[in-house]
Amino acid sequence: MSRQRPGTPTLEEVAALAGVGRGTVSRVVNNAAGVRDSTRRAVQRAIAELGYVPNLAARSLAGHRADAVALVMTEPDWRLFGEPFFTEVVHAVGDALTDTPAQLLLTLVRSDTERRRFVEYARGGRVDGVLLMSVHAKDRLPDMLAEAGLPTVMLGRRSGEESVTYVDADNTGGARGAVRYLLDAGRSTIGAVTGPLDMYVAQCRLRGYREALESAGAAAGASLVVEASDFTEVSGHRAMTALLARHPELDAVLAASDTLAAGALNALRAAGRRVPQDVAVIGFDDFHPDRPTDPPLTTVRQPLQEIGRAMVRLLQEEMEESPVAWRHVILRTELVIRDSA
């Protein structure tokens, strides 16, 4: 699709100008040890004079590495790409990669054409590894990548027996703890706004809700559970409205995400209910710690910065060791009391 600008200086020209061999220039460029200081400076001067920039294709070819990592979002509904959750993941992974020479490449995979193109790109050696977010239960992309021998790490898993390396939070435990907290606080009618139940993460959070109720001897009536079609605020509003119509006596809600919780809050306020005195709402907060707390309610904190770090760490392990061993990390969640429930 193009022609490269001509006349870019090469390693060889730098070496000639500095009066040294190519190997030495390579060492200087890569900050390798074992070069006399005076030599190093001479090379650096030549580099500056020529405006030399290493050719990354050549480096990849010779060095068998790309110094790039892809973060892929496979989401047919590309609008969701704008959701705060994804923004936060991008940010967290970006942070986790700062001390690394790797360039972070975001990629949107919306169709099979794009899926194919990306696999070729990745298998072609343009990235050292792939990070996946928002993988749906039936998506085969993780398998394609893993089978091709590419270091691959997913955020979340597709099912209870995920076969690709992943990092996840303890969703079941988090939900269980939140509901237990609500029960301890004396709440009796606790509803649930779940995420789409074709996603494992939503199933886990619902399971935690049920387990807590059951082990307390309380009933988890089916009518107390409403499934939102996605994790957006709008869906949360809609689900909460439906729930409230069925159960006006509701005095607490567990929402399956922070955005769903935000929507639920809006719906409650619109219905004239006082939050949290009248109805306690707990969501899962995926957000960055320095973010202003909105909604200012008790939440199950998902350690997204830690998840980012864990993903990068697992990826590096996969890149170093071979044959690739399957592994996973499940991070503990934490109940953060921001407001009396």
Place this chain on the structure above:
Amino acid sequence: MSRQRPGTPTLEEVAALAGVGRGTVSRVVNNAAGVRDSTRRAVQRAIAELGYVPNLAARSLAGHRADAVALVMTEPDWRLFGEPFFTEVVHAVGDALTDTPAQLLLTLVRSDTERRRFVEYARGGRVDGVLLMSVHAKDRLPDMLAEAGLPTVMLGRRSGEESVTYVDADNTGGARGAVRYLLDAGRSTIGAVTGPLDMYVAQCRLRGYREALESAGAAAGASLVVEASDFTEVSGHRAMTALLARHPELDAVLAASDTLAAGALNALRAAGRRVPQDVAVIGFDDFHPDRPTDPPLTTVRQPLQEIGRAMVRLLQEEMEESPVAWRHVILRTELVIRDSA
């Protein structure tokens, strides 16, 4: 940062298995003409059998092209990355690239470290060209890229005398037309919610507003203009609230973006004003044509799909011709009457 998986089949092995020369395999892989059909099939069989995938680094090195295009967002406030406008741009550019062999790479540049890393990446030949969005007035990244001889196209411009190739919409004309329409509809007190005025796009839209009022002999009182700190819905709400406090008699508003307009609408409704009968609101709609119209009001349509296509087209021109000639495209906007104002 890694080791590449071993044992990947090469062109040479494919050639050996198919009993042909490397050149022939290359031709087949690249769909080049001039290969006998039987030969082509034999090669394809060998490719399938070996599971051959071209090494993209080698291809780049030999072919002087990367088959990749970067779409960069330089935004210190990375949260804005989730705004619908950017989501739409990504989508539009993605669409414009589908008929091309190029992989789209999104990149977030949040700091100078990341800026430097990206420039090295781009200058290193990993992309054929760079598309920039959300460039702030003082950002030097476009110049760094352009000076390095990289095909570069910006969405919008940093000032009236932009020196880097860009695509923009006719913001001034669009705003002018919208206000003229409001005047023709009999509105008399027309306010403006502008974007941050350190961005050229916001200046243009404000200028259009002023021009229309002036040429109609109406006064554009300074108190009728409120500057929002960014283009988000929250800021629109805040600005509208301030505007309404100053001018309760307000009967129309031009908002500098669709999200600002959405925020303004919320504020108006919260204040008990009827929209659009009482107060007409016009925003700039950057959205995709098949998007449900929300807010369902008259808007200045920004042809984002066309902008995406134009950016890709200009980029291709820059990639083909050299030396790089500076150029730009300004697309016409269109007033879409969705509701009586």
Place this chain on the structure above:
DNA sequence: CTGAAAGCGCTAACAC
């Protein structure tokens, strides 16, 4: 139509 050969610019192993 097809094979052979010359690099693309760099890294890494090996001598000196």
Place this chain on the structure above:
DNA sequence: GTGTTAGCGCTTTCAG
């Protein structure tokens, strides 16, 4: 410490 050398896997003439 530093220079030399042998590739990395592909595209692209150039013969035939």
